[in-house]
Amino acid sequence: SAAEKGGWSSFMAKEINEEPEAVLNTTLGRVHEGVVDIDELAGLDELFARIDRIVVVASGTAAYAGQVGKYAVERWARVPVEVQLSHEFRYSDPIITPETLVVSISQSGETMDTLLAVKYAAEHGAKTLSICNTQGATIPRESDAVVYTHAGPEVAVASTKAFVAQITALYLFGLHLARVRGTLDADAIAAQTEELLAVPAKIRQILETETAEVARLAHWMADSRAILFLGRHVGYPIALEGALKLKELAYIHAEGFAAGELKHGPIALIEPGQPVFVVVPSPRGSETMHSKVVSNIQEIRARGARVIAIAETGDVAVLPFADEVIRIPLAAPFFEPLLAVIPLQVFAMELSSAKGLDVDQPRNLAKSVTVE
Numbered sequence: 001s002a003a004e005k006g007g008w009s010s011f012m013a014k015e016i017n018e019e020p021e022a023v024l025n026t027t028l029g030r031v032h033e034g035v036v037d038i039d040e041l042a043g044l045d046e047l048f049a050r051i052d053r054i055v056v057v058a059s060g061t062a063a064y065a066g067q068v069g070k071y072a073v074e075r076w077a078r079v080p081v082e083v084q085l086s087h088e089f090r091y092s093d094p095i096i097t098p099e100t101l102v103v104s105i106s107q108s109g110e111t112m113d114t115l116l117a118v119k120y121a122a123e124h125g126a127k128t129l130s131i132c133n134t135q136g137a138t139i140p141r142e143s144d145a146v147v148y149t150h151a152g153p154e155v156a157v158a159s160t161k162a163f164v165a166q167i168t169a170l171y172l173f174g175l176h177l178a179r180v181r182g183t184l185d186a187d188a189i190a191a192q193t194e195e196l197l198a199v200p201a202k203i204r205q206i207l208e209t210e211t212a213e214v215a216r217l218a219h220w221m222a223d224s225r226a227i228l229f230l231g232r233h234v235g236y237p238i239a240l241e242g243a244l245k246l247k248e249l250a251y252i253h254a255e256g257f258a259a260g261e262l263k264h265g266p267i268a269l270i271e272p273g274q275p276v277f278v279v280v281p282s283p284r285g286s287e288t289m290h291s292k293v294v295s296n297i298q299e300i301r302a303r304g305a306r307v308i309a310i311a312e313t314g315d316v317a318v319l320p321f322a323d324e325v326i327r328i329p330l331a332a333p334f335f336e337p338l339l340a341v342i343p344l345q346v347f348a349m350e351l352s353s354a355k356g357l358d359v360d361q362p363r364n365l366a367k368s369v370t371v372e
């Protein structure tokens with residue numbers, strides 16, 4: 001009903017607007033003056049100190065959250081992290097030892113593919129941790145430990161606020177792990193928590209300043225046959241997620257690519273007028289990565305692509321080559337994905353409604369897939 005949507009045109013619009021709170025609420029009670037301490041993980045220090053590998057299992061948007069989280073968890077806690085689609089995991093004869101921690105990510109906590117991956121991991125001697133948005137769901141009940149995301153109930157089939165909450169939970173987990181393992185000092189942990197706590201206000205700012213522009217872009221692109229997304233490092237899974245959202249909601253062929261892979265194939269797809277979204281990493285994070293992505297933009301622009309850059313405020317290097325620039329506030333590199341995904345979610349939603357489609361209930365999809 002209209003009341004349930006709180007005055008928004010769709011649950012998805014409402015849930016996108018709730019993203020600042022989804023991040024904030026997931027941090028509540030877990031950050032104390034720059035120290036990350038997750039109550040649900042008390043008693044696991046001995047396990048965390050000895051694990052030598054983390055395998056993330058998830059499907060759909062949750063798997064992309066895992067791919068984003070991998071970079072920071074590896075950097076902070078110095079444990080190799082592998083991300084596996086849950087339905088591939090148990091058919092691949094995975095290497096599991098008592099030093100393997102399997103982290104499942106699921107909004108619903110009921111996805112059958114992910115549940116079966118967790119059960120398989122436990123049966124083969126791994127410890128299992130669930131990152132879940134639904135209290136008391138099956139996956140957390142089947143796991144050794146759970147870190148709940150506090151995004152609140154998500155109704156729209158396409159996941160939005162749960163995704164940012166999942167990345168937030170992974171980052172908190174990574175910082176908790178780094179403290180226990182002694183791989184980051186207290187100042188470094190405090191600096192990262194400060195960045196994380198600044199994210200909600202930055203998401204709010206994007207929603208306030210960029211939404212109208214993104215809606216305009218969605219309207220002129222409503223007849224596109226295909227839309228491409230490029231990103232690098234943490235921006236790569238964001239490109240994949242941007243493409244997934246568009247397939248799910250607007251039924252447009254969309255693909256995400258690692259920007260560096262362009263020259264190894266995807267550049268052949270570029271023809272005049274082809275819309276390409278490019279997630280541009282901050283030049284303050286890595287000058288090299290930034291200039292490589294700017295070169296990618298030049299290369300596709302020279303072949304006629306219509307480039308929509310998502311770049312931090314003040315990044316003028318993109319201006320000569322991008323047709324459109326969507327601005328995100330300054331953030332440390334690991335935190336850019338939590339910002340860059342917002343306009344891509346809004347874009348898919350606006351394009352869906354521009355085509356007159358049902359934003360909350362796309363055809364052929366279910367919110368939670370409880371069959372294998």
Ligand code: G6P
Binds near residue numbers: 061
């Ligand atoms: C379904 C939904 C997706 C979701 C995926 C995983 O396919 O349509 O939006 O990302 O399931 O769901 P989960 O509840 O496990 O996060």
